[in-house]
Amino acid sequence: MLQQGVYKVINPFAVSRLLGSIKGLVLKVQRAARTVAFSKNGAAGLLALRLLFSNLPLADAARQPGTVFPVPTGIANQLFYLQRDPNSNTIIYQLNVNAAGKLNEEEPVRVFWIRYAEQGERKDLNFVQRKFAYGLSTKKLAPDKYELKFAAYDKVRFFLMKSAVDNAFHVLVTIANKQIVLTRVFLRIEGGTFWVPNVKYIEFKGWNAATREPVVERVSV
Incomplete structure (x- = not known):
């Protein structure tokens, strides 16, 4: 005998209305993406649209007063990190190796948050952040050499490579x-x-691969 209240009859009309609402929301997002992508500032707008789904506040995207961007420490196999306005939450790009130090060739770079604005909590990227903003796609080019591309901005090519020096x-x-x-x-x-x-x-x-001198370069979006 079934326990009363555990099972409910699903109303097909309610399900239909719910699916219609979801479809409408998806269409609105798609229309917004197309509008931004083909606007006068298409490249910057498309990047901005993707970033808005990646932990930006509902109001202005300006830096919060008194924001300090810490330098991550104590992270084994850290490759580089990403920071952005409006807060100090930081994304870590870490070499993905097992306990024996062997590289995961299917996913050579692990990406995760350090939420400095939330007591330094470590947290995985959500699906949208990973697929449309801060995630990386990888392509193996040769032994110990991979091409990396950011989901939100693929105009700059990155390469994961093993150095003969170290x-x-x-x-x-x-x-x-x-x-x-x-x-x-x-x-x-x-x-x-x-x-x-x-x-x-x-x-x-970073540092110049030829001279090993510190270097900072900017690219306008």
Whole structure:
């Protein structure tokens, strides 16, 4: 005998209305994406649209007063990290190896949050953040060499490579004819709104692969 109240009859009309509402929401998001993507500032707008689903506040996307961007420490096999306005929450890009130090060739880079604004909690990216903003796609080019592309911005090519100098993996990017061993990426956002934050530039920080001197380069979006 079934326990009373455990099972309920599903109302097909209610299900139909729910599916219709979900479909309507998806269509609205798709229309917004197309509008932004083909606007006058299409590239910046599309990046902004993707970023808005990635933990930006509902109001202005300006930096919160007194924001301090900490340098992550104590993270084994960290490749580089990403920070952006409006808060100090940081995304870590970590070499994905097992206990024996063997690289996971299917997913060579692990990506996760350190939520400094929330007592330093570590947290995985959600689906949208991973697929449309901060996640990476990877392609193996040769032994110990992979091409990496950001989900939100694939105009800059990144390469995960093992160095002959220290026998360790690093992420390299070429900006202004300089090959940079990457340590930090920063997105500058100055004002704007929930739908269109004003993304000013992307800053790449690291050291020159040829001279080993510190280097910082910016790319306007």
